[in-house]
Amino acid sequence: MDTATSPPSPDHWRFYRAVWRWHFYAGLFVLPFIAWLALTGAVYLYQKPIDRWVHHDLKVVEDPRHARTRPSAQIAAVTALTRGEVFRYTTPERRDGSVEIGVLEANGRREVYYVDPASARILGHLPDKGTFAGVVRRLHSLDLLGDYARALIEIAAGWAILLVLTGVYLWWPRGRKGGVSTVRGRPGQRLFWRDLHAVTGVWVGLVLLFLAVTGMPWSVVWGKQVNAWANGQDYGYPAGVRVQVPMSHQRLADASTPTWSLQQAQLPVSSLPHADHAPVDGHGGHAGHAGHEGHEGHGGGALGDLSAQPGSIGIDAALQRFDGLGLAPGYSVALPRGPMGVYTASVYPEDLAGQRVVHLDQYSGRVLLDMGYADYGALGRGLEWGINVHLGQEYGTVNRLFLLTACAAILMLCLSGAVMWWKRRPIGSMGVPALPRQQRTVAVVFALLCVGGALFPLVGASLLVVGVLDFIVSGGWGAVRQERD
Incomplete structure (x- = not known):
């Protein structure tokens, strides 16, 4: 899921390739979840008027x-x-x-x-x-499928954070002007979808990051542990x-x-x-x-x-x-x-x-x-504020309209990413971005991701699984011929 029109300088190229590869994996795994959460979340923003109408x-x-x-x-x-x-x-x-x-x-x-x-x-x-709103909320949280689905939500939220952070790195101008704040090309061209994905992602990325973090309290492992910890501290509840x-x-x-x-x-x-x-x-x-x-x-x-x-x-x-x-x-x-x-x-x-x-x-x-x-203590007030804003409640109509716009932008982000991948993938291949030649670079990027994964146990475990599989399939992250777009 590339976001640049020309390669960065040689000093950055090796890191760019390694980050791009993980950005691709994050998008591949999490985009369906993000699209589903954005769609059901947009409906749930107006739960009360919808329920009054339906029931x-x-x-x-x-x-x-x-x-x-x-x-x-x-x-x-x-x-x-x-x-x-x-x-x-x-x-x-x-x-x-x-x-x-x-x-x-x-x-x-x-x-x-x-x-x-x-x-x-x-x-x-x-x-x-x-009620209709109750069903939508259960669909949004995948609660209908039990704790297994809640674990998937926790993993998806963590990978969404990874998606945003790696996406910002890939978007960073590095002297470029195209695809930074404007969209070039026509809808039939991959350039158009790449720029649309990059520009949309950088503007909605902060909101997506906020929604992913504030959605974590409902997760099956991290959420329960933080809840129990916060309830045992004076600065919590x-x-x-x-x-x-x-x-x-x-x-x-x-x-x-x-x-x-x-x-x-x-x-x-x-x-x-x-x-x-x-x-x-x-x-x-x-x-x-x-x-x-x-x-x-x-x-x-x-x-x-x-x-x-x-x-x-x-x-x-x-x-x-x-x-x-x-x-x-x-x-x-x-x-x-x-x-x-x-x-x-x-x-x-x-x-x-x-x-x-x-x-x-x-x-x-x-x-x-x-x-x-x-x-509540400072931690409790902060967590509750984040949850209330996540639900579109704290600032009334302004909060809901802002999140509704963000949900539409997130859906556009998912669509543009899928179209961009479809247009660039080789026939009969997944189109995974090639590894850089420096094996150590891949290991360093993976280690940095695992440090973040340590904060969220299920996310860290999934990172290790994907990392091991990638290591095996790529032949030990050995030298791979670089491909140029």
Whole structure:
């Protein structure tokens, strides 16, 4: 995937050939992944308006002006239709939005029921993460294929970083003017596609590098290790994510979809009330039976429900408490699981300043932990900012339009690279760029790449595999006759 119109000076030629060879390998392996990620990522940038359009009957209510029924009544309407356990209640982000109630069905599947908050009428249901946007996100991350696919994403992101860095080296002018900032030739010529690839790549390369790095937190090996490490440091995430407050073995991720920073977060524990000191609800009365609101006779289970524990303040009082704390609209509430469980509200709006997780004691309604973006350390804030920008959320419309343009440019980069390779490859050959004559040069370039690969274990392992294969096929990186374009 050459980007120059004439060879560099003799002093640079040997390194140029070695770098070009690895740039070719990186493009060969990663361009299909990059194209797929750019295409699905562009769609996901507009997940909310697309979901409102695709699932309008479920997500939008007809007349939002009516007074709203109590959350317990809405949950009772759902449990009247299903034998499953309610584990999550999500408030509408917009006034004309429906309430979303997550249920663990008897067969083990998780379903989301959409309810009109004014009438408690059930509008329908979908599998958890089964909306159009949910499917697109799973396609984007290859989550549908499990950890194996997530490993491929990690490798692809690392090779994308390699692709950008080697591409910048190949693009570097070295006294040339053509193919640096302008595109020469006509679409039928290889020169046109080479210049288009080079010019597009150098402008979109920085964005691609940013997306590759900020996409790494979701990777199966590197992401998990960095997440665990960040959660154990003061400059990472808040004390409550770790062990400075009494914690259970339950995790926030079991009942909700937390932001990346809270994937390791455990839940605090509620204090069991004494029989003669029943907790007081938000209206000044005793809450000994509040947990049974609209739910009589429905027993608790593995995920718990409103009536699982006598003495719980109940979902209505919990929602009142969360509203009083000023959480952004659209927050989700995970219901207590077991006698030590807590009510947990979490919300991750586009503005990072509104990101927040609050845990309430299920008996007293006392705030056990209230943490947000401002509570994170420098590392945590930096990682969360990068993730939010990657998702097109932090700067609203400007962020989305910028990334949409970048996705289009990345697709053009992939197309131009493929066309350029097709036009230059010899018939019956892969068209791998020839090795330089100096064997040591190839080894030095490979060693430098492996140093970078050490930062990302799966990427480093794949580099070693490709390097060994290249070494064997090329006859030990021996002297190879240079080919000129």
